[in-house]
Amino acid sequence: MNDMPTPESIGLSREDLPNSYIGRSVPRPNVPKLVQGRATYTDDVQLPRLVHAAFLRSPHAHARIARIDAAAAMQVPGVVRVFTGADLAKVCDPWVATLDHLKGMKSAPQYPLPLERATWQGEPVVAVVADSRAAAEDGVAALLVEFEPLPAQLDMETALAPGAVVIHPQLGDNLVFTRTAEKGDVAAAMAAAHKVVEATFVTGRHTGVTLEPRSIIADYNRAEGTLTVHHSTQAPHMMQGVFAKQLRLEDGQVRVICKDVGGSFGIKVHVYPDEVAVAAMARILGRPVKFVADRFESFVSDIHARDHRIKGRIAVDADGKILAFDIDDLTGIGPYSVYPRTSAIEGNQVVNLCGGPYDFANYRCTTTVVLQNKTPTCQYRAVGHPIATAVTEGLVDLAAEALGMDPIEIRRRNLIRDDAYPYTSPPGMRFEGLSHHAALDKLLQMVPVDRIRADQAEQRKRGVHRGLGFASFIELTNPSPFMYGIGGARISAQDGATVRMDPDGSVVVMSGVTEQGQGTEGILRQIVAHGVGVPVERVKVITGDTQTTPYGGGTWACRGAGIGGEAALQSAIALKQQILVVAGAMLQAAPDSLDIVMGQVVDRDTGRERMPLAELGRIVYYRGDTLPKDLPRELVQTRHFITKEYPFAFTNGIQASWVEVDTETGMVKLLEHWCVEDCGRVVNPLLVDEQVRGGIVQGLGGALYEHCVYDEQGNLLTTTMADYLVPMSAEMPDMHVGHVETPTKESLLGAKGAGEAGTAGAPAALMNAINDALRPLGARVTEQPFTPARILAALSRI
Amino acid sequence: MTARIDITLTVNGERVTRSVEPRRHLIDFLRLDLGLTGSHAGCEHGVCGACTVRVDGEIVRGCLVLAVSLDGAEVTTIEGLSDSGEVEDLQAAFVARNAAQCGFCTPGMVMAAADILRHHPEADRAAIREHLSGNYCRCTGYQAIVDAVEATLEARR
Numbered sequence: 001m002n003d004m005p006t007p008e009s010i011g012l013s014r015e016d017l018p019n020s021y022i023g024r025s026v027p028r029p030n031v032p033k034l035v036q037g038r039a040t041y042t043d044d045v046q047l048p049r050l051v052h053a054a055f056l057r058s059p060h061a062h063a064r065i066a067r068i069d070a071a072a073a074m075q076v077p078g079v080v081r082v083f084t085g086a087d088l089a090k091v092c093d094p095w096v097a098t099l100d101h102l103k104g105m106k107s108a109p110q111y112p113l114p115l116e117r118a119t120w121q122g123e124p125v126v127a128v129v130a131d132s133r134a135a136a137e138d139g140v141a142a143l144l145v146e147f148e149p150l151p152a153q154l155d156m157e158t159a160l161a162p163g164a165v166v167i168h169p170q171l172g173d174n175l176v177f178t179r180t181a182e183k184g185d186v187a188a189a190m191a192a193a194h195k196v197v198e199a200t201f202v203t204g205r206h207t208g209v210t211l212e213p214r215s216i217i218a219d220y221n222r223a224e225g226t227l228t229v230h231h232s233t234q235a236p237h238m239m240q241g242v243f244a245k246q247l248r249l250e251d252g253q254v255r256v257i258c259k260d261v262g263g264s265f266g267i268k269v270h271v272y273p274d275e276v277a278v279a280a281m282a283r284i285l286g287r288p289v290k291f292v293a294d295r296f297e298s299f300v301s302d303i304h305a306r307d308h309r310i311k312g313r314i315a316v317d318a319d320g321k322i323l324a325f326d327i328d329d330l331t332g333i334g335p336y337s338v339y340p341r342t343s344a345i346e347g348n349q350v351v352n353l354c355g356g357p358y359d360f361a362n363y364r365c366t367t368t369v370v371l372q373n374k375t376p377t378c379q380y381r382a383v384g385h386p387i388a389t390a391v392t393e394g395l396v397d398l399a400a401e402a403l404g405m406d407p408i409e410i411r412r413r414n415l416i417r418d419d420a421y422p423y424t425s426p427p428g429m430r431f432e433g434l435s436h437h438a439a440l441d442k443l444l445q446m447v448p449v450d451r452i453r454a455d456q457a458e459q460r461k462r463g464v465h466r467g468l469g470f471a472s473f474i475e476l477t478n479p480s481p482f483m484y485g486i487g488g489a490r491i492s493a494q495d496g497a498t499v500r501m502d503p504d505g506s507v508v509v510m511s512g513v514t515e516q517g518q519g520t521e522g523i524l525r526q527i528v529a530h531g532v533g534v535p536v537e538r539v540k541v542i543t544g545d546t547q548t549t550p551y552g553g554g555t556w557a558c559r560g561a562g563i564g565g566e567a568a569l570q571s572a573i574a575l576k577q578q579i580l581v582v583a584g585a586m587l588q589a590a591p592d593s594l595d596i597v598m599g600q601v602v603d604r605d606t607g608r609e610r611m612p613l614a615e616l617g618r619i620v621y622y623r624g625d626t627l628p629k630d631l632p633r634e635l636v637q638t639r640h641f642i643t644k645e646y647p648f649a650f651t652n653g654i655q656a657s658w659v660e661v662d663t664e665t666g667m668v669k670l671l672e673h674w675c676v677e678d679c680g681r682v683v684n685p686l687l688v689d690e691q692v693r694g695g696i697v698q699g700l701g702g703a704l705y706e707h708c709v710y711d712e713q714g715n716l717l718t719t720t721m722a723d724y725l726v727p728m729s730a731e732m733p734d735m736h737v738g739h740v741e742t743p744t745k746e747s748l749l750g751a752k753g754a755g756e757a758g759t760a761g762a763p764a765a766l767m768n769a770i771n772d773a774l775r776p777l778g779a780r781v782t783e784q785p786f787t788p789a790r791i792l793a794a795l796s797r798i
Numbered sequence: 799m800t801a802r803i804d805i806t807l808t809v810n811g812e813r814v815t816r817s818v819e820p821r822r823h824l825i826d827f828l829r830l831d832l833g834l835t836g837s838h839a840g841c842e843h844g845v846c847g848a849c850t851v852r853v854d855g856e857i858v859r860g861c862l863v864l865a866v867s868l869d870g871a872e873v874t875t876i877e878g879l880s881d882s883g884e885v886e887d888l889q890a891a892f893v894a895r896n897a898a899q900c901g902f903c904t905p906g907m908v909m910a911a912a913d914i915l916r917h918h919p920e921a922d923r924a925a926i927r928e929h930l931s932g933n934y935c936r937c938t939g940y941q942a943i944v945d946a947v948e949a950t951l952e953a954r955r
Contacts, residue, residue, distance in 0.1 A: 027893050027896065028896060030901075031857075031893040031896065031898050031901070032889070032893055033901075034898045034900075034904045034905075035835070035880075035889040035892045035893060035898060035901075035904055035905075035908055036877075036880040036889065036900030036905075037834075037835075037836020037837065037875070037876030037877050037905040037908075038836065038877075038880075039881065039901050039902075040835075041835075041838070041902065043835075044835040070923040132830075134819075174948030208936075209936055210900075210902075210936060211838070211840045211846060211848055211900070211903050211934065211935070211936050212838070212840075212900065212902040212904040260901065261900060262838070262898075262900045262901065263900040263902060263936050263937055264900075265936070287870050294842060295840070295841045295842050295843065342805055353799075354911075516900055517814065517898075517899030517900030517901060517937045518899065519896070519899070541828065662830075686895070687896055690895075690896050690897075690899070690938050690939060690941065690942045691899070691937075692939075692943075693938065693939025693940075693941050694899065694935075694936075694937045694938045695939075696937045696939055697938075697939045697940065698936070720841065720843045720845070721840075721841040721843055721845040721846050721934070722843055722845050726934055726936065728931040728932075728934065728941075729926075729927040729928075729930045729931050729933075729935075729940040729943070729944065730924075730930075730931040731926045731931075732927070732939060732941075733939050734923075734941060735939055735941060775954070
């Protein structure tokens with residue numbers, strides 16, 4: 001009874017047991033409501049006395065706010081009130097997004113609405129509250145705001161040069177953060193190398209485009225002194241703390257409720273000034289205020305990401321052994337670092353992750369993070385990974401080309417051996433256990449390389465240019481406090497789950513991790529059903545309410561399954577043990593001679609049914625008088641989980657992309673795509689596979705189509721979905737997903753994250769495939785997105 | 799603002815009469831005036847397809863149609879389509895294959911897929927992908943959706 005459970009003892013490797021839900025493709029419980037249009041997104045929530053906010057946004061990249069005249073707006077029918085930055089500053093404190101462990105990092109205080117200057121086109125400047133959204137927009141149209149345009153700093157390359165516009169004079173310059181990681185002797189390795197090759201890579205600024213825009217309703221109840229926020233967010237507890245701190249309330253006065261969320265991808269884990277403004281306006285008005293971003297607002301005010309220019313060099317010996325990487329990364333993050341995660345993490349990740357899959361000795365990587373007058377950037381799905389992977393894998397392919405070596409062979413010679421773990425990478429990342437070679441072998445079982453190469457050669461004769469590209473990658477998941485907590489951010493790396501059995505024998509789990517479509521609730525249901533011993537249909541999952549769920553970090557950085565799932569499993573096992581203690585007393589049996597299978601207490605050895613859980617529940621809740629007086633009968637158990645051994649649970653994988661490049665039009669046609677990834681224990685293959693595919697599509701989107709394009713004045717030109725292109729079904733190929741499973745030993749469940757693997761590797765695999773197709777033509781592209789214009793330019797056709 | 803205009807139409811089999819502003823889009827009419835929140839406003843430019851509903855038998859973008867133009871029309875939304883049982887098999891296939899993640903695009907995707915079932919029963923994977931290209935999904939890789947539609951078409955043959 002008191003033996004520590006092991007993966008084997010709870011049947012984690014068994015799929016033949018009735019309760020073995022972990023590892024099985026169980027459909028998610030919340031899909032029926034989604035397919036029937038019966039979900040509840042934040043905009044679907046209606047409250048009494050609800051008013052609606054709309055914002056006047058800066059039409060300039062940089063401007064002084066000279067005058068705000070709200071008189072005409074106040075005359076618009078339905079308009080309730082107009083708020084300026086000064087109005088909101090009376091109830092709301094500014095925030096500064098820095099992390100203590102990012103040495104030397106600086107940023108400026110940010111208010112919900114700016115007091116003096118607007119610093120990007122699209123920054124919210126004035127808010128109008130009205131009895132409908134349409135009336136609020138009419139009010140915005142009637143506002144008279146005089147802006148005095150100021151010179152804007154748009155180009156990150158000149159942000160630190162003499163003569164640059166210093167966006168926040170009190171900071172002295174536009175440098176937010178810089179860090180260099182150095183190991184070994186890069187200069188000596190480069191000097192002694194057989195080949196040194198170099199390239200400059202650009203990753204295009206793009207954004208998440210959650211189909212449900214950012215949405216919030218804040219409701220301040222003056223009688224109770226409570227702020228209730230319905231919020232489309234990934235991190236309800238974090239936001240509870242943010243609203244409390246900024247509005248000078250106690251955490252306990254704030255409740256964040258997060259029902260269905262229409263996509264997140266990192267977009268909805270940040271503090272946005274317009275959302276804090278909504279909470280501040282509710283605080284002042286004492287009534288609920290709703291704001292749902294329209295698509296234009298989403299494009300100009302959702303965080304952007306991946307605006308990087310990276311110069312890289314790789315040194316190899318004559319056998320293709322990698323000797324050194326030397327990398328210089330520059331990124332522009334907009335006028336403010338974004339609270340509370342900060343906008344320096346992406347560049348920091350590039351430093352941490354370049355060269356990640358490979359065994360090499362000499363490393364130098366610098367990131368320089370600068371301010372500019374564009375939309376703020378911050379963490380978007382696979383933060384830094386697609387950049388580091390594109391640079392690393394692009395350089396590896398260039399080295400292979402210089403050596404005349406096959407791209408598979410150079411990877412095989414350099415990938416960290418599968419028996420080399422634990423392993424510490426040159427920038428100091430610690431890997432508990434990865435499977436690069438097993439993943440490569442598995443990929444080569446799936447990709448018909450010989451047939452593809454033969455087809456490639458045959459098609460070349462007909463003037464058709466096809467290419468095959470590979471990209472190995474690592475992915476950071478299950479973050480510990482080393483990600484944010486040690487830097488002073490109130491972001492929980494721990495997560496909790498409460499599991500209870502009700503009188504009818506059904507089970508409820510309440511979890512601090514959240515659901516935005518990944519299947520969090522689905523896997524929690526499987527894990528708890530497995531852990532307690534009940535059919536999945538008997539488990540109800542509750543997430544997304546700070547008032548009812550254990551405190552936790554929410555869902556980001558691929559932590560839902562690995563952290564939240566483990567807390568749920570531990571709680572479920574604790575509940576099972578408690579149930580068996582009660583059952584033992586009722587059945588006059590030793591608890592450890594009993595088990596629970598499909599909602600029945602059974603004899604462990606024979607499987608003979610002894611009592612349904614509903615009967616046990618009836619006795620405990622209604623006839624507790626019949627049980628021994630001192631019998632513990634807490635049919636509610638809570639456990640928390642945090643990783644302790646490793647700062648992060650790294651995963652790994654490899655992707656392959658097979659494309660055709662039309663050298664007349666510059667169009668890239670995706671023919672097929674493969675991904676093998678190792679997320680440790682796979683809780684539900686059905687969910688993991690399609691999540692990996694979705695991640696691949698987002699990676700391909702950023703590499704081919706998605707681009708936030710600005711004009712010379714700093715106006716965003718791509719502000720509709722007709723201008724900003726996301727992948728469509730007809731353009732996407734069929735994708736094959738395979739798995740290697742190396743469970744983390746940090747937890748019983750052994751799960752690591754899977755949600756970002758597809759995005760991490762897809763752009764690099766695609767780039768290498770395009771360049772494989774272009775190679776005989778002497779052309780190469782390294783600047784994303786790989787648009788027809790860029791491919792034709794590389795071919796010297798335009 | 800211009801004076802409201804009375805319209806009477808059939809929505810999911812029920813006759814409704816409302817006074818609407820001329821600028822009211824169908825998607826806002828459904829969501830705000832009738833409380834039919836299953837259809838979603840995604841892009842407001844007729845691109846993403848999250849607001850797809852059926853008007854007089856054909857699928858349209860709820861964000862591109864003005865409610866005042868629909869006097870006398872017959873509108874079916876995801877709520878009505880679900881209640882009718884017309885696509886129960888398709889919806890079951892979506893569930894079985896996890897062809898929805900966040901679900902925000904899903905009602906529009908189901909409306910568009912129902913159109914394939916009605917008008918293009920012989921559609922192959924490429925044709926399904928082409929037909930669904932007016933409906934954006936940011937979460938899935940589209941593959942599970944295509945699988946679900948393909949399986950439903952095959953089962954109905």
